[in-house]
Amino acid sequence: MRYRSAAGRETVQEPDMLRGVALEERSPLTEPRAYRGRISIVTAWFCATNGRRVWCNSAIQMDAAMLLDFDPDIECFQSGVAELRWEEGGRSGAVRPAFFARTRGGQRLAIVHPPTARTAVAEEQVVREAAKAAGWHIRPLQVPQGVLRSSLRCVAHFRAAEFAPDSDARKALLKKFATPQPLQAGAAASGLGLQATGHAWHLLWMGELTCDWTKPLLPTSLVWASSTKSARQVDR
Structure with a gap:
């Protein structure tokens, strides 16, 4: 070898x-x-x-x-x-x-x-x-297909640490998304300003927010706080 x-x-x-x-x-x-x-x-x-x-x-x-x-x-x-x-x-x-x-x-x-x-x-x-x-x-080798691949590509743009919220912003977003909210509207209503949407997408990547991964992920998609990190596991 x-x-x-x-x-x-x-x-x-x-x-x-x-x-x-x-x-x-x-x-x-x-x-x-x-x-x-x-x-x-x-x-x-x-x-x-x-x-x-x-x-x-x-x-x-x-x-x-x-x-x-x-x-x-x-x-x-x-x-x-x-x-x-x-x-x-x-x-x-x-x-x-x-x-x-x-x-x-x-x-x-x-x-x-x-x-x-x-x-x-x-x-x-x-x-x-x-x-x-x-x-x-x-x-x-597992390769995402179709809707899942498109959605992961969208979320992956926000995987870098520069999009990570600080502790206070994270808590505010998780509180806002305690019940399902449209992604962009919920972030905008969090009171965190222009960075809120990027923070929300990053939390989706990290599995702290989740969505229905069988449907296309759009700014209008319903997103909610996940109870465990296992929400980051998706059907492939």
Whole structure:
């Protein structure tokens, strides 16, 4: 398995030597580069969860990063940090999980792309064996679709700390939204001035306010204070 050491040097080890290694905190093996004729886009997701830039090879992977960043159970994640090489029956290949992540409970995840049809069996086997040796839990890549994707993209614009309300503003907004209110109108009626709407959107990102995630999220959508942070969990 190929990855970078804590000092940033490229290293090759058997998977069992990576048990307990925080791959989710390591630097990517390579950063994707744009080139003439490339079909997918190259972009980076700024992760509000841990303040790091997460490189993505496509819009699909960036949407998956957005969903991970929104998940309250995820403490840290990074893309492109390790590569598994395999050989079988004269064939060979490499598998690079989309992300490695750590939950707040300390569980380490290898989040994998769907295998290609030609090498699906070999890829799935090598990932299973490596995960067992290294102590990872395998999770398939989850990508938000349709209404949920559009709504999360809107909320994600307000994920940065600059939109976070101070303690008094937070209490005022949660009090105002103790009963369902239209998002923009409720924020405007909070008495907090021009920043109130941005604060309200940020609280939606944080899960302290919630809404019906099965419907398009608009400034007129009903929003209310959630009783627990679990409101940040949405159907995918």
